[in-house]
Amino acid sequence: MAPNTASSALWPAPHASGAVDATVHVPGSKSVTNRALVLAALASEPGWLRRPLRSRDTLLMADALRAMGVEIEETVSSSSSVAAGSDAAGEAWRVLPTGLHGPARVDVGNAGTVMRFLPPVAALADGPVRFDGDPRSYERPLHGVIDALRALGARIDDDGRGALPLTVHGGGALDGGPVSIDASSSSQFVSALLLSAPRFNQGVEVRHTGATLPSMPHIRMTVDMLRAVGAQVDTPESGGEPNVWRVTPGALLGRDLTIEPDLSNAQPFLAAALVTGGKVLIPDWPERTTQPGDRLREIFTEMGGSCELTEYGLVFTGSGAVHGIDVDLGDVGELTPGIAAVAALADSPSTLRNVAHLRLHETDRLAALTKEINELGGDVTETADGLHIRPRPLHGGTFHTYEDHRMATAGAIIGLAVEGVRIENIATTAKTLPDFPELWTGMLGQ
Ligand SMILES: O=C(O)C1=C[C@@H](OP(=O)(O)O)[C@@H](O)[C@H](O)C1
Numbered sequence: 176m177a178p179n180t181a182s183s184a185l186w187p188a189p190h191a192s193g194a195v196d197a198t199v200h201v202p203g204s205k206s207v208t209n210r211a212l213v214l215a216a217l218a219s220e221p222g223w224l225r226r227p228l229r230s231r232d233t234l235l236m237a238d239a240l241r242a243m244g245v246e247i248e249e250t251v252s253s254s255s256s257v258a259a260g261s262d263a264a265g266e267a268w269r270v271l272p273t274g275l276h277g278p279a280r281v282d283v284g285n286a287g288t289v290m291r292f293l294p295p296v297a298a299l300a301d302g303p304v305r306f307d308g309d310p311r312s313y314e315r316p317l318h319g320v321i322d323a324l325r326a327l328g329a330r331i332d333d334d335g336r337g338a339l340p341l342t343v344h345g346g347g348a349l350d351g352g353p354v355s356i357d358a359s360s361s362s363q364f365v366s367a368l369l370l371s372a373p374r375f376n377q378g379v380e381v382r383h384t385g386a387t388l389p390s391m392p393h394i395r396m397t398v399d400m401l402r403a404v405g406a407q408v409d410t411p412e413s414g415g416e417p418n419v420w421r422v423t424p425g426a427l428l429g430r431d432l433t434i435e436p437d438l439s440n441a442q443p444f445l446a447a448a449l450v451t452g453g454k455v456l457i458p459d460w461p462e463r464t465t466q467p468g469d470r471l472r473e474i475f476t477e478m479g480g481s482c483e484l485t486e487y488g489l490v491f492t493g494s495g496a497v498h499g500i501d502v503d504l505g506d507v508g509e510l511t512p513g514i515a516a517v518a519a520l521a522d523s524p525s526t527l528r529n530v531a532h533l534r535l536h537e538t539d540r541l542a543a544l545t546k547e548i549n550e551l552g553g554d555v556t557e558t559a560d561g562l563h564i565r566p567r568p569l570h571g572g573t574f575h576t577y578e579d580h581r582m583a584t585a586g587a588i589i590g591l592a593v594e595g596v597r598i599e600n601i602a603t604t605a606k607t608l609p610d611f612p613e614l615w616t617g618m619l620g621q
């Protein structure tokens with residue numbers, strides 16, 4: 176059989192010859208785009224997504240909703256045809272909700288948002304919906320969604336492992352009501368149940384019973400976006416019980432939403448300013464957001480940079496020094512690979528804590544980061560819940576990426592400072608940022 180040249184190809188990571196000085200337009204947020212698609216599909220009237228992210232994860236979400244009967248029209252308006260500065264410029268998707276139905280087949284790829292957010296939607300469809308995906312999707316936890324949906328009245332056929340592949344036999348409606356889940360392996364279990372709950376007959380009361388709950392900002396994002404389309408949501412933060420979320424049944428409004436840039440995808444570019452002592456402007460950085468990437472302002476400042484939120488966006492400036500950090504990343508786990516890469520180039524050790532659940536992400540990220548940084552000469556050890564990173568001079572070599580977009584961008588960060596780093600399968604960045612190689616070389620003026 177011919178080798179898979181696309182994925183086995185090695186990408187010579189560009190080495191920075193000096194301080195970067197660039198403006199980088201980062202495409203829309205994956206997490207916001209995929210929530211907006213689900214909410215628009217469940218609404219009682221058409222809606223718009225402006226500047227959606229066009230990437231593997233969001234196209235899988237759109238195609239899955241189309242397979243269940245939703246119409247999604249893709250339009251592009253040139254900036255010359257709309258008022259200057261208008262949010263209407265660029266790509267826009269118009270979502271026309273219809274009666275959800277099977278039979279349908281859904282390819283989740285390796286998208287956590289698709290594999291977790293859509294089984295509840297399928298339970299509302301009329302007919303069977305088959306879910307399948309990449310080999311890694313079979314290993315990612317889904318039990319919280321499967322068990323909860325069964326408890327709420329859904330019929331699901333799976334192979335008993337609490338994972339993909341599976342078939343949801345939608346009955347056109349779902350009872351809903353109270354349910355307990357352990358979401359310690361993924362916040363997406365909670366988000367998944369809340370997103371569809373306005374359409375359950377009794378809404379939902381989700382009680383998290385596990386010891387820890389990762390990625391709280393992503394649950395806040397779910398709650399904020401539900402409220403913005405008219406849903407009534409009670410949360411622990413709004414005076415409710417700890418670890419309990421309630422959604423009241425009701426119709427959802429169609430919304431005209433402009434998607435924020437993906438702040439987690441801004442991470443490698445901010446890291447470039449930090450490790451080269453340069454400066455990067457990210458236009459349209461939101462003043463207020465639930466995206467976990469906003470925490471980078473604080474984390475990368477502690478690691479040696481400084482930032483200013485201006486009317487043009489976020490200006491992040493490196494000082495030339497990169498410091499280690501001791502940090503709890505439980506809320507912002509998806510930032511770990513990029514922080515680990517910077518930490519490997521720092522002037523002091525780092526400890527990254529409270530991210531044991533990353534072992535079940537796109538790959539086992541703790542094992543992958545340890546192995547790949549150490550193979551370049553680094554000194555990283557896994558702890559029970561994270562990484563301990565002692566910087567050492569690194570050398571070139573192959574950086575394997577395990578079909579994980581954030582491993583690929585982590586390798587690119589190291590490559591800026593270390594000559595001769597070759598990244599396996601840079602195309603895997605297409606999961607959330609298909610233009611990464613071009614944006615990266617553009618930033619470097621190459
Ligand atoms: O809801 C979301 O959009 C996400 C939640 C988080 O998942 P986990 O809670 O599984 O870490 C995050 O890591 C993922 O990238 C996106």
Ligand SMILES: C=C(OP(=O)(O)O)C(=O)O
Nearest residue numbers: 285286287288509536581
């Ligand atoms: C964990 C991630 O993705 P997913 O939505 O597939 O869980 C990620 O993007 O870092």
